[in-house]
Amino acid sequence: MGGKVEHLYQVEHSRKGMPGFEVIATAGGVSVARAAYWGAVDARSATLHPGDEITLRHGARVILRYPPYRAADRSAPVQDV
Numbered sequence: 001m002g003g004k005v006e007h008l009y010q011v012e013h014s015r016k017g018m019p020g021f022e023v024i025a026t027a028g029g030v031s032v033a034r035a036a037y038w039g040a041v042d043a044r045s046a047t048l049h050p051g052d053e054i055t056l057r058h059g060a061r062v063i064l065r066y067p068p069y070r071a072a073d074r075s076a077p078v079q080d081v
Contacts, residue, residue, distance in 0.1 A: 006028075008027075008028060008058055008059065009026065009027045009028070009029070009030060009032075009033030009056065009057065009058050009063075010023055010025070010026050010033075010056070010057045011023070011024040011025040011026075011027075011033065011036050011037045011040050011054065011055070011056050011057075012024065012053075012054070012055045012056075012057060013040070013044065013052070013053070013054050013055075014052065014053050014055065015049065015051075015052050016049065016050065016051025016052055017051070021055075024036070024040045024054070025037075025039075025040065030058075030063075033056055033058075033063075034056065034063075034064070036056075037054070037056040037064055037066075040054050041054055041066045045066065048067075053065055053066065053067070054066045
């Protein structure tokens, strides 16, 4: 109805300190979305500023993120009891 096309996958480029993000690509299937993500990483990784991210999302779920986080960066240190 209405000819609306919904793309389930989105490749986004977010910049540190800036609200929102740039949508680089949208896709209806995961294979095309992953190809678009890796193409964006290849094209933009050399010019990313510290804190910038390229993300592949399926709705609110993050599938891939560049640069990838290390486990120590995402969580508080584990303390022995």
